[in-house]
Amino acid sequence: VIWMTQSPSLLSASTGDRVTISCRMSQGISSYLAWYQQKPGKAPELLIYAASTLQSGVPSRFSGSGSGTDFTLTISCLQSEDFATYYCQQYYSFPLLFGPGTKVDIK
Amino acid sequence: EVQLVESGGGLIQPGGSLRLSCAASGFTVSSNYMSWVRQAPGKGLEWVSVIYSGGSTYYADSVKGRFTISRDNSKNTLYLQMNSLRAEDTAVYYCARESKGGGYYSDWGQGTLVTVSS
Numbered sequence: 001v002i003w004m005t006q007s008p009s010l011l012s013a014s015t016g017d018r019v020t021i022s023c024r025m026s027q028g029i030s031s032y033l034a035w036y037q038q039k040p041g042k043a044p045e046l047l048i049y050a051a052s053t054l055q056s057g058v059p060s061r062f063s064g065s066g067s068g069t070d071f072t073l074t075i076s077c078l079q080s081e082d083f084a085t086y087y088c089q090q091y092y093s094f095p096l097l098f099g100p101g102t103k104v105d106i107k
Numbered sequence: 108e109v110q111l112v113e114s115g116g117g118l119i120q121p122g123g124s125l126r127l128s129c130a131a132s133g134f135t136v137s138s139n140y141m142s143w144v145r146q147a148p149g150k151g152l153e154w155v156s157v158i159y160s161g162g163s164t165y166y167a168d169s170v171k172g173r174f175t176i177s178r179d180n181s182k183n184t185l186y187l188q189m190n191s192l193r194a195e196d197t198a199v200y201y202c203a204r205e206s207k208g209g210g211y212y213s214d215w216g217q218g219t220l221v222t223v224s225s
Contacts (some may be wrong), residue, residue, distance in 0.1 A: 046212060098153065
């Protein structure tokens, strides 16, 4: 079974900041990684798949990078609507797993 | 437009059973890989089960032997039959459609809350 960690678990930032979230796997998963954004009371929304491919309709300030065991989600210029919780998800093997999440809140 | 609408959640006693439904529109359930993902209150996301277009099914270890995923092609609806429910099954249950690329979810329902408590 693959283990996943995300860091930080909580990130306090201001609008306009550049923020990065890390997702680390216990074994290599090539580029089989997705990122989601979730706001309170809402379903998750897909941001990025295949580690770095932006989902249609997602603003270009979001980007993903990495392969193997280390991945990063970057928001280049944080907007007010970006305050949310972010999850990575591996789909390399069963069981499909989500990371524990990173909450981005207002500093 | 793709739409997924879950129903069937509620309060159920430990050991009880519940069936969740996910009515789909804008696409054909039987032609897609469909999953259930749950989220306990204040916690992260947990994949529960998937049914492939060919009919193969897979489950998380935490629900294997207790939950059954299925679909009704005539109703374009996905189901999750949940038996022997435990307090730790308390969660919002989302149905989700896998993107054609496989393994990640491009479409989600709004979720239905299942509370297991006496």
